[in-house]
Amino acid sequence: MKLIEYPDAEMMMMRVADILASEISGTLAAHDRATLAVPGGSTPGPVFDILSGIRLPWDRVHVMLTDERQVPADHPRSNERLLRERLLRDRAAAATFVPLDPANPEALADELPLSILLLGMGADSHTASLFPRSPQLEATLADDAPPVMRIDPPEGLEGRVTLTGPVLRGAMRCHVLITGDAKRAALDTALDADPLDAPIAVVLDQANVHWARS
Numbered sequence: 001m002k003l004i005e006y007p008d009a010e011m012m013m014m015r016v017a018d019i020l021a022s023e024i025s026g027t028l029a030a031h032d033r034a035t036l037a038v039p040g041g042s043t044p045g046p047v048f049d050i051l052s053g054i055r056l057p058w059d060r061v062h063v064m065l066t067d068e069r070q071v072p073a074d075h076p077r078s079n080e081r082l083l084r085e086r087l088l089r090d091r092a093a094a095a096t097f098v099p100l101d102p103a104n105p106e107a108l109a110d111e112l113p114l115s116i117l118l119l120g121m122g123a124d125s126h127t128a129s130l131f132p133r134s135p136q137l138e139a140t141l142a143d144d145a146p147p148v149m150r151i152d153p154p155e156g157l158e159g160r161v162t163l164t165g166p167v168l169r170g171a172m173r174c175h176v177l178i179t180g181d182a183k184r185a186a187l188d189t190a191l192d193a194d195p196l197d198a199p200i201a202v203v204l205d206q207a208n209v210h211w212a213r214s
């Protein structure tokens with residue numbers, strides 16, 4: 001793991017957007033297409049705002065979510081809604097959105113391995129929708145898991161659809177974006193943990209973790 005600490009969240013968001021843009025560009029220099037997977041939640045919006053305005057060959061970029069909440073696409077808690085409002089606009093409106101469909105996991109085969117993976121993390125160390133104590137966690141972390149699966153978070157949140165362990169581990173480049181002391185403490189604990197206890201551990205070997213206190 002490489003941990004990059006920033007003086008504040010604003011600087012972190014600008015830098016991470018720059019890194020993602022240059023990784024998209026680098027991928028497109030060598031390949032016809034780049035596939036970028038991004039999280040929902042409350043943290044990444046400012047990265048999306050900046051990235052959407054950067055000049056890139058967006059028509060060769062496929063964008064998907066790392067996970068989705070099972071709510072209608074126009075619901076305030078929908079990650080697709082966040083993506084459409086904050087990332088798939090301005091210059092990035094030319095990108096192709098790839099939906100997560102657990103009924104048709106093979107539809108993702110052409111997108112793998114992911115070129116660039118951006119993950120969030122909860123203070124319980126969940127990432128994407130791989131939640132500790134979820135009844136399906138072990139199946140979603142298995143080496144032979146399909147690329148996308150349904151999963152029930154343990155604490156009565158809505159059902160989720162998530163990219164699975166093999167997809168996250170297989171990404172060519174992996175970034176984790178976190179703020180605050182509680183998430184930093186969870187990260188420190190996860191460094192020596194089993195992914196079944198701290199799911200973020202599934203990517204920490206290869207991850208660049210970007211952290212700002214606030």
Ligand SMILES: O=C(O)[C@H](O)[C@@H](O)[C@H](O)[C@H](O)COP(=O)(O)O
Pocket residue numbers: 039040041042043044066067068069079119120121122126127128129
């Ligand atoms: O849909 C989601 O909830 C996510 O993709 C999830 O993995 C998120 O990244 C973390 O829960 C952190 O969420 P916050 O950024 O809101 O703290």
